[in-house]
Amino acid sequence: MTDLARAAVVTEARSWIGTPYHHAADVKNQGVDCAMLLVRIYCDLGLLEPFDPRPYTRDWFLHRNEERYLGFLLGRSKEVRSPGLGDIVLFRIGRCFAHAGIASRVEPLNIIHAFANSGRVVEDIVHANPELASRLKSAKFASYWG
Secondary structure, three states: OHHHHHHHHHHHHHOOOOOEEOOOOEEOOOEEOHHHHHHHHHHHOOOOOOOOOOOOOOOHHHHOOOOHHHHHHHOOOEEEOOOOOOOEEEEEEOOEEEEEEEEEEOOOOEEEEEEOOOOEEEEEEHHHOHHHHHHHHHOEEEEOOO
16 A cells, blocks of 8 residues: 555656746646645645645745744654655755655655756756755655655
8 A cells, every 4th residue: 555655646746747836836737836746745645634834935944943844744754764755855955954855766866846946846866966966965854654
């Protein structure tokens, strides 16, 4: 069952590829950001009870030390040493953990994420993306399955 659920998360995440990046939006093919992408995938698949972390400003992570993003993720998952398929990879941006994607491949590590720098949801090989690769040493991993 777990393998099927993990595969369903990756399949659903891939169905969002190409959706434009739009702060705090959550509509497939119209706009989404990295936080709402995770909410839509896990809630729409019925893995999590529906919730809405909004409102949040575009630059909240530059001006606060409160780990809001990390808190809402780890309140619904467990931190793990390394990601499996469908798990979450969290990156520190600014002062806090403020960006995440879904692991779509483990070796090499690929993630599906709504990335402002790309302007849309993309699937990236983490080591091939200089910005992500530079942040991987301090990344955290979270799993719905624990």
